[in-house]
Amino acid sequence: MTAPEAATVARTGSLTPARATARNAQWAAASVALFVALWWLASAWTTEGLVPNPWEVAQTFWELCTTPFAELTLPGHVLSSLSRWGVGFAWAAVLGVLLGLSLGAFATVRAAVTPIFEFLRYIPPFAWIPLAVLWLGAAQSSAALIVFIAAFPPVVISTQVGVAGVDPALLRAARSLGAGRLRTITQIVAPVSVPEIFTGIRIAVSNGWMALIAAELISGTEGVGFLIIQGQESNNVTIVMAGMVAIGITGAVVTGAVNLLGTRLTRWRKTSETAN
Amino acid sequence: MTGRRTAAIGAVSVLVAIGVWYLATERLELVSPLALPSPVAVADRLVALHDTAYLGETIWGHTLASIQVMFAGWLLAGVVGVPLGVAMAWSTPVRRLVYPTFQLLRSISPIAWIPLAIIWLGIASSARIFIVFIAAVVPWVVSSMDGVTGVNPLLIKAARTLGAGRRTMTDVVLPASLPSLLAGARIAMGNAWTAIIAAELLAATAGLGFVALNSSRTLDTPTLLAAMAVIGLLGMLLSYALQWLSAVLAPWARKA
Amino acid sequence: MRRPTETVRDPSAATGSTPKLSIQDVSKTFESSRGSVQALTATDLDVQEGEFVTIVGPSGCGKSTLLMIASGLETPSSGRVLIDDDPAGPPGPRRSVVFQQFALFPHMTAEQNIGFGLRMRGGLTRARKQELVAAQVETMRLTGFEKAYPSELSGGMQQRVAIARALVLDPEILLMDEPFGALDAQTRTAMQDEMAAMRSRLNCTILFVTHSVEEAVFLGDRIVVMSARPGRISHELSVSSDFEWKRHQIEHAMSERSFNELREEVWRHLHAGGTRRAVHDAPDGGHDDAPDDAPGGG
Numbered sequence A: 001m002t003a004p005e006a007a008t009v010a011r012t013g014s015l016t017p018a019r020a021t022a023r024n025a026q027w028a029a030a031s032v033a034l035f036v037a038l039w040w041l042a043s044a045w046t047t048e049g050l051v052p053n054p055w056e057v058a059q060t061f062w063e064l065c066t067t068p069f070a071e072l073t074l075p076g077h078v079l080s081s082l083s084r085w086g087v088g089f090a091w092a093a094v095l096g097v098l099l100g101l102s103l104g105a106f107a108t109v110r111a112a113v114t115p116i117f118e119f120l121r122y123i124p125p126f127a128w129i130p131l132a133v134l135w136l137g138a139a140q141s142s143a144a145l146i147v148f149i150a151a152f153p154p155v156v157i158s159t160q161v162g163v164a165g166v167d168p169a170l171l172r173a174a175r176s177l178g179a180g181r182l183r184t185i186t187q188i189v190a191p192v193s194v195p196e197i198f199t200g201i202r203i204a205v206s207n208g209w210m211a212l213i214a215a216e217l218i219s220g221t222e223g224v225g226f227l228i229i230q231g232q233e234s235n236n237v238t239i240v241m242a243g244m245v246a247i248g249i250t251g252a253v254v255t256g257a258v259n260l261l262g263t264r265l266t267r268w269r270k271t272s273e274t275a276n
Numbered sequence B: 001m002t003g004r005r006t007a008a009i010g011a012v013s014v015l016v017a018i019g020v021w022y023l024a025t026e027r028l029e030l031v032s033p034l035a036l037p038s039p040v041a042v043a044d045r046l047v048a049l050h051d052t053a054y055l056g057e058t059i060w061g062h063t064l065a066s067i068q069v070m071f072a073g074w075l076l077a078g079v080v081g082v083p084l085g086v087a088m089a090w091s092t093p094v095r096r097l098v099y100p101t102f103q104l105l106r107s108i109s110p111i112a113w114i115p116l117a118i119i120w121l122g123i124a125s126s127a128r129i130f131i132v133f134i135a136a137v138v139p140w141v142v143s144s145m146d147g148v149t150g151v152n153p154l155l156i157k158a159a160r161t162l163g164a165g166r167r168t169m170t171d172v173v174l175p176a177s178l179p180s181l182l183a184g185a186r187i188a189m190g191n192a193w194t195a196i197i198a199a200e201l202l203a204a205t206a207g208l209g210f211v212a213l214n215s216s217r218t219l220d221t222p223t224l225l226a227a228m229a230v231i232g233l234l235g236m237l238l239s240y241a242l243q244w245l246s247a248v249l250a251p252w253a254r255k256a
Numbered sequence C: 001m002r003r004p005t006e007t008v009r010d011p012s013a014a015t016g017s018t019p020k021l022s023i024q025d026v027s028k029t030f031e032s033s034r035g036s037v038q039a040l041t042a043t044d045l046d047v048q049e050g051e052f053v054t055i056v057g058p059s060g061c062g063k064s065t066l067l068m069i070a071s072g073l074e075t076p077s078s079g080r081v082l083i084d085d086d087p088a089g090p091p092g093p094r095r096s097v098v099f100q101q102f103a104l105f106p107h108m109t110a111e112q113n114i115g116f117g118l119r120m121r122g123g124l125t126r127a128r129k130q131e132l133v134a135a136q137v138e139t140m141r142l143t144g145f146e147k148a149y150p151s152e153l154s155g156g157m158q159q160r161v162a163i164a165r166a167l168v169l170d171p172e173i174l175l176m177d178e179p180f181g182a183l184d185a186q187t188r189t190a191m192q193d194e195m196a197a198m199r200s201r202l203n204c205t206i207l208f209v210t211h212s213v214e215e216a217v218f219l220g221d222r223i224v225v226m227s228a229r230p231g232r233i234s235h236e237l238s239v240s241s242d243f244e245w246k247r248h249q250i251e252h253a254m255s256e257r258s259f260n261e262l263r264e265e266v267w268r269h270l271h272a273g274g275t276r277r278a279v280h281d282a283p284d285g286g287h288d289d290a291p292d293d294a295p296g297g298g
């Protein structure tokens, strides 16, 4: 829970949880209504076509769901993006956890890899896009590579932090109970680090999604990023905005799914800790 | 392991990496120089770009262009984001009306705003400032909000009983929320640097991202790698600079 | 710095029986970036088969260090550790450890924690493992909490899981490092009584580190007093198993004169760090100077 949310809870503390949730939902609705109203005003006061009003965007969003634009319908573009995101993210998660574990567990590996990793991670993933296109062409795989480059470092770093934070007493206990080095890593160190690993995974999800959009803007042939850049090239703000809405929704859904998974995998933690 | 040994292993590892790169490209010619030029070629290009213009500017000129826009967007985000964050922390009505919309809008990747920025502002620097602003404003808002709400209420009460009065804000709340704010500034800077590169790939006539994209289109990979190296080094430098600044401004805060 | 077995000063050498656990001339120096710390100077300690030895001493005197060396988890800077006259080697199922802060695996249920050592060992059928775990759950009164995670258990239960996890391996030697130190006073008293009762069931040699003099006197057949800077054994005293209060609860023992005399004596040595050996007999015991008679049967 972030601090402001905690503050809200504290302030509505006298209400029952259900009533507090209902009240928060009312305020959220009011907030969104206010935003939509301001948006409508903005579209009324600006030159025709520069800021479409929310209703136009909603209509276009619906039309894009059924009529293809830039070859595919909106859900088609979203699925196409998600498939590339999935490939890059999966590689980043698996290799990131493996590298993070070895960095955390072996001082020699840490000493050898850290300087190179530290330099490379300061190159924004977007700066790799031209190189990825050069290497792999404007194919699906170059976008997946960019997702990987964006999602890999947070997983590595958070895994390493998690491993470093494992109570040494647990390692001693495992050893005295007969666990060798490998089993200590797979059965104790890795699962105990899961909460930290998931902190990194969450960042990796949104970094990867953002990098994918960028890759599609620059060198895409399909996907939501490609859709909005096509919208821009035909000077159609409504399509661009409908695509942005789809990007927001997809990002939120994926993040939510990963959060759910994280909560399930860390059920063993105290409830007060998981609320984080 | 001792510090000296760590440093030695690190140095060896970097040298080996560069050595393998050198052997694979320059000596054994395992990879085409179009895909990956040798480190020597990249270094040569970097030196050359120091005083010969590429796409109208030397490497310094492009670096300056990137940094200027990045700083402008980052500062603007701070100027807007910090008061917004503080207002949301202090005033319940403001928080209730603004925070849900803020959460809603931040789920849209900053990058997805680029096409909109191009339609609205063209490829002028204002479009890039806009993108950097979108990317940097979120950490500014979140950190100032967290910083202020995180101030121990006991501290404020203590200050009041000690007669701080109006100066509670300047003398207690601000210093206590400074560590969080500085952490936010650092994240905002990282986001800004990432965003400016992305924006320059799409909407620019100068800058390091612009150099990277154009050199790749002309298959000039040494220039592309030189630009990437400068981008990485500057990103690192900016991060360390802000870390140093945090340590100077808020020495009581532990490194996050 | 190795000392041949024959010259060990312990009286058990004189009686001719081989100690179950023999710590010989063991010392430990920790090297760190801030210089080196001598945690333990040359230390000898023999523990007989079935004996319950308690170690008391001020914080930082090297009790945990001594126990970790005895367990094989820490290698001594000098000296050696023998089990049944053979070098003890790396940690194995013959020695089980109960740690100062329980060290339960947070992501495993009580049951999974208890079964961990069995899973690591292999060679047992699934059914047999389940049987052994179930038996421990039963004796440690954990029934109904098999599927609970450590964070869902009370301190006392966590400690019972930790003890069960050590005992399920049927160790010859049980090493316990302030097992009740992290518990509240009430739970602690209950666990002390439980430990005393359990002890008669266990066919186990026990080395038990504690901060509490009462605990040391109540549970131990022999009390080893350590002193700090540098860490060393400053005194040893035996407690006859004939004392009537050994068979009652600790609350009851506290009001006994002989118990309090012993307690005061240990306190004196803790403060002074003397070196004299002492033997304490039950008033009616009529024992002679043989502090290390295997007391398990008493």
Ligand SMILES: Nc1ncnc2c1ncn2[C@@H]1O[C@H](COP(=O)(O)OP(=O)(O)OP(=O)(O)O)[C@@H](O)[C@H]1O
Pocket: C030, C031, C032, C037, C038, C039, C057, C058, C059, C060, C061, C062, C063, C064, C065, C066, C211, C231
């Ligand atoms: N890994 C280590 N590195 C450096 N010094 C250590 C290490 N472990 C222990 N020491 C030092 O060795 C000394 C003895 O430590 P030890 O943990 O054995 O004490 P203890 O008697 O168990 O204390 P306590 O009753 O507080 O548990 C202490 O001064 C401690 O600081």
Ligand SMILES: [Mg+2]
Pocket: C063, C064, C065, C100, C177
């Ligand atoms: Mg200790």
